[in-house]
C-alpha cells in the first residue's frame with residue numbers, strides 16, 4: 461500500500477509539472493491536455509483502467525523534460541516508449557498498453573480513416589511524419605491483431621480532441637482512487 465501511494469504521488473507530481481508547459485504546439489498545457497483526455501474517456505463510459513490510461517498517456521513527455529518546441533526542432537521524443545517503460549513497471553497492462561500504443565493508433569487511423577486525417581491539428585500533422593507516417597497495409601493488419609489496439613484507438617480519438625483552451629474539467633484528485641487501483645508493483 462505504501463508503494464502504491466508512492467506511485468500515485470509520483471503521478472500527481474509529474475502531471476502537475478505539466479501545468480507550466482504547452483502541449484506540443486497546441487493551445488493547452490500538458491496538464492490540461494491530460495485532464496481533458498481523461499474527462500473525455502470518462503464521459504464516453506470507458507472502463508476505469510482506460511480512463512487512467514487516458515490521464516497518463518503522455519506521461520513520457522513529462523519524464524523526458526522536453527519542451528513544447530521539440531516537434532518544431534524535428535525531434536521525435538519517442539515519448540510513448542519512455543512513458544511505456546515507466547508505466548509498464550508500475551501499472552497493469554490495461555493502463556500501460558493503450559498508452560504505449562497511442563502513437564501507433566494515430567498511424568493506424570491515418571491509414572484507415574480519411575475523416576480522421578482531415579481533422580488532425582497542424583502540430584499533429586507535423587509530428588505524424590516524425591512518427592513514421594500512415595501505416596502500410598501489413599502494419600494495419602498486424603496492429604488490428606495487437607492486444608489493447610481497440611482501447612488505444614479509442615484513447616487516440618480522445619487525445620486528439622483534448623486540446624480545448626479554458627475547458628473546465630475535473631482535476632487530478634478526481635482520479636486518485638482509480639490510479640491507486642491499477643498500480644502493480
Ligand code: FE
Pocket residue numbers: 493517518619
Ligand atoms: Fe496526447
